[in-house]
Amino acid sequence: xxxWLMKSEPDVYSIDxxxxxxxxxxxxxxxxxxxxxxxxxxxxxxAFFYHxxxxxPGIAGLMKISEEMVVDPTQFDQSNKYYDPKSTPDAPRWxxxxxxxxxxxxHHISLDELKKNFSPDDLxxxxxxxxxxxxxxxxxxxxxxxxLAKS
DNA sequence: GCCAACGTTGGC
DNA sequence: GCCAACGTTGGC
Numbered sequence: 001x002x003x004w005l006m007k008s009e010p011d012v013y014s015i016d017x018x019x020x021x022x023x024x025x026x027x028x029x030x031x032x033x034x035x036x037x038x039x040x041x042x043x044x045x046x047a048f049f050y051h052x053x054x055x056x057p058g059i060a061g062l063m064k065i066s067e068e069m070v071v072d073p074t075q076f077d078q079s080n081k082y083y084d085p086k087s088t089p090d091a092p093r094w095x096x097x098x099x100x101x102x103x104x105x106x107h108h109i110s111l112d113e114l115k116k117n118f119s120p121d122d123l124x125x126x127x128x129x130x131x132x133x134x135x136x137x138x139x140x141x142x143x144x145x146x147x148l149a150k151s
Numbered sequence: 152g153c154c155a156a157c158g159t160t161g162g163c
Numbered sequence: 164g165c166c167a168a169c170g171t172t173g174g175c
Contacts, residue, residue, distance in 0.1 A: 009161085031170075053161050111162080129168040131160045 003142035004037065004047040005059070005125055006099070007133040015049045015060040018101045023066060026096045027074045028082045034134040038096045041065045047099060048137065048145060050125060051108070058110035059145065067098035105149040117148060 006026065008014070018024055029035055041047075045065040051057055072094040074082040087093040111126065120127035124135045137145075 007161090033170090055163095057162070128162085129160095131169065133160085 002041070002045045003137040003139060004041065004045060004065075005050050005123075005135050005137050006047045006063075007050045007052040007125075009053045010051045010060075011054065014051065015101075015104050018049065018061075018063060018099065019104060021101075023098055023100050025070055025072070025098050027072045029072070029094065029096060029133060030082060030084070031131075031133065034132055035094060035096075037134045037136060039069065041097050042068055046102075046142065048142075052133075056108075056110040056112065058108045058112075058114065059105065059149070060108045061104040062102040063099040064102055065097045066100040070096050070098055072096045107149065107151075109145065109148050113148065114145075117144065 010016075013024070026038070029038060043065055047063050047065065048059045049061045049063055051060045071089075071092045072082070074080040075084040075087040075092060075094045076089060077083055082094075084093060114123060115126045118126055118141065120130075122141050123137065124130055124132060
C-alpha cells in the first residue's frame with residue numbers, strides 16, 4: 001500500500017465534486033512522470049486530494065484508488081482538450097486510475113501550513129516551482145499529514 | 152543530440 | 164494578471 005498526492009484545480013474538479021460522484025476517472029494527465037506514477041498505483045492505495053491554483057492552495061481531503069491501469073478515454077475524444085492524435089486504442093499512451101471518495105478534511109491543510117511542517121525533500125509539493133500533478137508520499141509523511149488534518 | 156522557442160502549471 | 168520554473172517540440 002502506498003500514499004500519493006494528486007492535484008486538481010477545484011474550479012475544474014474539486015473534492016466536493018468527488019463527494020457527489022463517489023468514483024471518478026482521474027483523466028487528463030499529460031505528463032509522463034505523473035503518468036508513470038499513476039501506472040504504479042494499486043487498488044487500496046490512499047491519495048491526498050490537493051486543490052491547486054486556488055486560494056489558498058492545499059490538501060482538501062482523502063480518496064482511495066479503486067481501479068488501476070484505466071485507459072484514459074479522453075485521449076481518443078477529438079472534441080476533448082486532452083485528445084492525443086498520437087494515441088490509438090491498440091496502443092494507448094495514457095493510463096490512469098479510478099479514485100473513490102473517502103473524506104473531506106474539516107480544515108483544509110493549506111500550502112503555508114505544509115511548508116511550515118515539511119521540507120521540500122519530504123514533500124515535493126512544497127518545493128517552489130514544482131509542477132508535478134501526481135507524486136508519491138512516504139508513509140511517515142502521510143501519517144503526519146493525517147495528524148495535521150485533525151488539529 | 153543540442154538547444155531555442157514555445158506552452159503550461161500554479162503560486163503569488 | 165504576472166511570471167518563474169520547467170516540460171515539450173522541432174529545426175538543425
